Amino acid sequence: MTADIAGRKRRFGIVGGLGPLASADVFFKLVKATPASNDADHFDAIFQQSPFPSSGSGSAATTERKLYIFEMIRDFEKRGVTTIVLPCFLSHTFIDELRANTSLQIVDIVEAVRSHVRRKFPGASRVGVLASDYTRDKHLFEKYFTPPEFEVLHPRRHEGFDPVTEAVYGADGIKSGNLRGHPVELLRNACQDLIGQGAQVIVPGLTEIALVADEIGPLSVPLVDANLAYAQYVVSGRYGSPASAFKVGVVGGVGPAATVDFLQKIVRNTPAARDQDHIKLLVEQNPQIPDRTENLIGDGADPTVSLYATCKRLEDGDADIIAIPCNTAHAFVERIHPYLNIPIVNMLTVTVRYLRETYPALRDIGVLATSGTIESGVYRKALELEGLHQVVPEPALQERVMEAIYGEHGVKAGFSTGQCQDDIAAAVEALIAQGVEVVVLGCTELPLLLTGSEFVGKSGARVKLVDPTDVLARQCIAYAIENSLTEQSHVNAL
Template sequence: MKRDTIRRFGVIGGLGALASADVLFKLMKAAPASTGAAPFDVVFEQHPWRSVGPIDTATTERKLYIFDLMRDFEKRGVTTVVLPCFMSHTFIDELRANSRLEVVDIVEAARRWVERRFPAATRIGMLASAYTREKRLFERYFGAPRFDVVHPREQGGIDCVTQAVYGEDGIKAGTLRGRPVALLRRACEDLIEQGVDVIVPGMTEIALVAEGLGAFEVPIIDSNLAYAHHVLDCACAADRPGFKVGVVGGVGPAATVDFLQKIVRNTPAARDQDHIKLLVEHNPQIPDRTEHLIGDGADPTVSLYATCKKLEDGAVDLIAIPCNTAHAFVDRIQPYLGIPIVNMLTVTVRHLKEAYPGLREVGLLATSGTIESGVYRDALAAQGLRQVIPSRDLQARVMEAIYGERGVKAGFTTGQCQKDIAAAIDGLVDAGVEVIVLGCTELPLLLPGSDYTRSSGKRVRLIDPTDVLARQCVAHAMSALSANDTASAHSRCM
């Protein structure tokens, strides 16, 4: 995010009403002291909420409550979520993976505060709930080799910190003096006995009674204040979770499935989670592109545009259209979109130049609509290549193989449709071509290999634009994810 852009912070309240308000107050108070801070405004949202499960665990109700607020924040233009609840940060990755908004990490804030203000500290005393201790939340941030995390020992069978906050007369019940303060003092004294260098409250409610704890020989940081400063120091924009490819599907349906398989096949992945996010708008009702280009069929421009806009609304990063003929309409709709359409024709021609540097002529098997539109001819000519197409009679057989009663769009991949395509390939080979582009996304279903061998034994190379497009989308995604990982490692909320 640019430094002159107004940021909007969304503060999630309700998980601890007083503690959330304390973080909001300290956020506003810290703003004037934040050097170079960009302009910002704040949305504070707190809905009636009561977990049906244990109050000191990360229940499903808690997760969905936060996620619903984040969805509402996104609609209201919030860029960054402030989540003043340490327990909720045990599932921060789940929230980030399913929202466009950045959630500022409260535990990271505490760690950075300690590192900057107490650089010699190595043994950290943690005032945390039983649940976050069990989940080892703080060990993830303050763990070895830099730090050694120490928790208070139970005293007389009492977990002092959890009782101070969650007990019937605890801080969450509104008791800000008396027993909660005494329990927290006992916990701090035990940490000091264990030789800690600094004490870090791992519950936002503790800041509400900090003054009543008195002075100790080791410092106790104000985690809420640290979080407020960390939020203001966040110069990064809300990172988009992962990378999402939008697919205009249904043009045609089988070709869409083939394209998705090629996306999966070309993605370097060792597990499900390594694959790319896809959003497919499967719309077979988009009017036939060829019928419009060479006949009096309905214009598909609006349908293509509407489908792309749905993908844009779905927060995709780029759009793929696995239909060669549809690319005759790309120049019409691209200027009205805020995200790029990856041009299958352009990337295919670039692949040809890289893979076959001495190539001069390229055979093309495509619908008559694609050929009449000249989109491949122009793309090839821009790279110094000449398009070679089948004769009129053979082109009629190509169309029959695609659109005929026993053609590939009707679900056939063997029989007469294969014979028709084989005849067209033979004609192109006789014309002297050695490389043929399968310029209709249904054709790879008939010719799944990368080579075609004639009865005479002569081989010709087959180029599948669907596969080239899939690999290009994967390359974009891998590049973006790599860049995000690097940026996150060096500058996320520095």
């Protein structure tokens, strides 16, 4: 098998145990359907079958069934599987629940059967379905075989008796190993009933039916081997790449309160009418990352490895982008970014771009930040690339900025009023006196002290406040929405 998913060789994980005999039949037909001239040409697959206590009886989508499959998918993820083969129609009644919680591709068995019917029987519109009571009541096939192209027919029940469910799940049914006699007779009568209703082709909605297809005998209309159709579809790769929700990875803990503030801004700025409209987030809250400022202006530990390790954990968690709601940490971004496989959204770059677009006539930009951020020059360099000039407080006031952030009564110690606010206000007043009209709150804790979009000085002079955390949040939201629209266009094109 040479088909690739995003540059990787496809590796199948086959969920067994839901119907042990039928699962083995699908596995056999997968091997048989592979166009291979020698052993090396066959696909890479793992067939896993664990004891499932409800496999022999009951046709409902129980919690046990859902968790059994999900745990197997999680195990497959750890073993390098790219594509899940789920040979169980009943389990496809909750396939969306599984897909929403895994990045692996789950090949749809009902879509495979519909594709087979379209190709092999192009004139057939009346489709008879042999499904269990639960699958039938969930209208699974009606969601795929839709009018006006198709009309779905089911065997008629007599006094509430469902012959198809009984044939498979009954005391002497196929799941109990009986491949002749009474269960076959029940299925044969169900097929004749469908033919009597005008069915032009019959498709099984239970993988066990393929085991007794020959025993059912010749019919006046085709009886599809759904297991073979599924196997051929899986091997063909004629299905699109899995669509997954865009996920923003957040390096948290730098600092903890700023992380919570950033998450609130993500939620507040997301256009959502319900919970499910919000963005998927993966937060690695790691307050043990060494202090960035202590390293930049003192002899503190280097945070590079800790930042990189945190980003890699987000990458391993299938994040699509990484946000670091810490201005000072961006002094280390250039060191680690080349070693990651997903992008870091640079908070400084997007903030400077926002400044240029929002205030095109301005040149001087005030920056309030930690001394580490100031001395690293990251904001100065980013501003200069856009033709802007950084203005920072004089040394004595910069000390007050640091006290407001790191001091005994500073924001990192949990304070947001009192002396810390007075210290920051004094720094802003000084920047206003230098003619600055816009001030960047270049430390993620500062928006906790200077709320709102404007500061009014004692003289009545006003200055605009730009919060990089808010700019970063909006940019991450924009990426997520853009990705969602692209994915939807891709789905519509399939």
